[in-house]
Amino acid sequence: MTAATLTDAPTEPGLDPDTGKLGMWVFLASEVLFFGGLFVAYLYGRTHFPAGWAEGSRHTDVLLGTVNTAVLLTSSAAVALAVACEEDARQRRWTARLLALTAALGVAFLVLKGLEWHAEWREHLVPGPAFALHVAGAQQFFALYFVMTGLHGVHMICGIAALGVLARGRSRERAWARARQLEAAALYWHFVDVVWIFLYPLLYLVDRHG
Amino acid sequence: MAEARAATSGFARERRTIASAWVALLLLMLASLGSAYLRLGPGNMVAGLVIAGIKGAIVAWLFMRLRQAGALIRLAAVAGLGAWCLLLALSGVDYATRTLTPTPVQRPQQLLPAQAASEPR
Numbered sequence: 001m002t003a004a005t006l007t008d009a010p011t012e013p014g015l016d017p018d019t020g021k022l023g024m025w026v027f028l029a030s031e032v033l034f035f036g037g038l039f040v041a042y043l044y045g046r047t048h049f050p051a052g053w054a055e056g057s058r059h060t061d062v063l064l065g066t067v068n069t070a071v072l073l074t075s076s077a078a079v080a081l082a083v084a085c086e087e088d089a090r091q092r093r094w095t096a097r098l099l100a101l102t103a104a105l106g107v108a109f110l111v112l113k114g115l116e117w118h119a120e121w122r123e124h125l126v127p128g129p130a131f132a133l134h135v136a137g138a139q140q141f142f143a144l145y146f147v148m149t150g151l152h153g154v155h156m157i158c159g160i161a162a163l164g165v166l167a168r169g170r171s172r173e174r175a176w177a178r179a180r181q182l183e184a185a186a187l188y189w190h191f192v193d194v195v196w197i198f199l200y201p202l203l204y205l206v207d208r209h210g
Numbered sequence: 211m212a213e214a215r216a217a218t219s220g221f222a223r224e225r226r227t228i229a230s231a232w233v234a235l236l237l238l239m240l241a242s243l244g245s246a247y248l249r250l251g252p253g254n255m256v257a258g259l260v261i262a263g264i265k266g267a268i269v270a271w272l273f274m275r276l277r278q279a280g281a282l283i284r285l286a287a288v289a290g291l292g293a294w295c296l297l298l299a300l301s302g303v304d305y306a307t308r309t310l311t312p313t314p315v316q317r318p319q320q321l322l323p324a325q326a327a328s329e330p331r
Contacts, residue, residue, distance in 0.1 A: 018283060025283055029290025036294040043298075044305045046255075062243070069239050073265075077232035080273040081225065088221040190274045197265045200239070201258030205246035209254075 017180065024184040028191045031155075035195055038148050042202060045140050052137020054207030059125055059133065060145065064116045065204035068109050069196065075105035076193040079163065079186045086170075086179045095182070099167035102189065106160040113153060117146075145203055152199060155192045163189065231272045238265050 046053045082098035085091035124132035126146065127139045162185045169177030238261050245257040271277050276287055 018280065021279070022283055022286060025286035026289075029286055029293070032290030032294050033297070036297065039294075040298055040301050040305070047306070066239065066243055070236060073232065073235045073239065076269060076273055077228055077235075080228045080231075084221060084224040084228065091221055187274055190269050194266045194269050197269070198259075198262045201242050201246070201255075201262050205242065205254075205258050207254070208246040209249050 020180045020184045021187065024187045028187065031191060035148075035151070038144065038151070039198070039202075042144055042148070045137060045144060046202075046206070049137020049140065052133075052135045052139075053141050054210055055133055055135040056138040056141030056145065057203060057206030058208065058210065059120075059123070059138075060204050061116050061119065062204050062208065064112055065200060068112050069200045071105050071109050071112070072193050072196050075102045075109070076190050078102045078105065079189050083179070083183050083186050086182050096167045096171035099163050099170060099182070103160045103163040103167060106156050106163070106189075110153060110156055110160075113149065117149075148199055148203070152192065152195055155195070159185070159189045159192050227272055231268050235265055235268060238268075 078098050079102040082095050082102065085094040085098060120126065120142075124130045125142050127143045131139050131142075133139070133142075166177050166182055166185055170182070242258055242261040242265075245261070246254060248254070250257060270287065274287075276284055279287070
């Protein structure tokens with residue numbers, strides 16, 4: 001940040017500007033371990049049941065998965081731009097709109113994910129007695145698929161709510177919707193994006209050439 | 211006046227960085243998709259994870275601003291990843307060496323569904 005933008009950014013006296021960011025990074029470190037256990041379970045399944053994992057992955061919707069990846073990457077760029085706008089007094093009018101755009105892209109992601117889940121339900125890909133695939137491990141793959149994408153979806157809902165509230169607060173010039181809060185919320189959103197960046201090849205792209 | 215000009219050029223630079231990172235992320239996503247349709251054997255998983263790692267690094271470095279962050283924030287950022295790697299290695303001691311043979315406490319009738327599922331139909 002330049003000296004000029006530092007003077008523009010509203011600050012709270014007596015508070016280190018990095019405090020919020022550091023707090024969010026520590027929280028995100030705990031989130032890495034939260035998702036990390038599921039990634040370990042995935043690794044175990046993929047190495048012990050390669051055929052089931054490949055069969056399961058081939059039954060996911062790669063088109064919707066790819067479109068959703070693009071949507072989420074775009075939303076991350078939008079929220080990064082919102083933070084940059086907030087730091088420059090002449091660009092601040094864009095902040096609330098970019099935050100709203102990010103939240104809208106998050107909603108679009110969840111709608112597409114819901115359509116995908118609905119199709120998988122109809123194709124009997126939800127683990128249970130009527131499960132459609134008869135390869136060892138395929139059921140475990142889909143169990144992990146629903147847990148991982150479901151947990152990611154819960155994080156998305158939290159992020160959408162936070163960004164939506166901040167967009168509304170920023171458009172009304174509320175004191176609690178300033179650069180420090182926006183930056184912490186943006187960090188959370190980027191983390192949710194990074195989790196999906198890893199979920200995409202692990203869930204959708206296994207053995208596609210088979 | 212000079213400060214205002216510096217702020218504008220700072221914003222323009224930041225906007226350019228974000229746009230470039232966004233384009234790079236989309237191109238890497240397409241590279242990841244394309245690589246999945248090539249017959250690379252174990253290389254498919256490696257390619258997918260390496261590309262995901264590069265994408266994650268771009269997001270962390272440019273969007274999450276680790277490039278501008280101080281040492282304390284960078285330390286907090288790698289702490290979770292480091293702890294996860296440690297736990298992954300420790301878990302591997304069990305899971306990477308475990309065979310699928312049942313444990314002595316499992317009764318034969320308890321194992322029948324699992325055995326039936328593992329037989330090809």
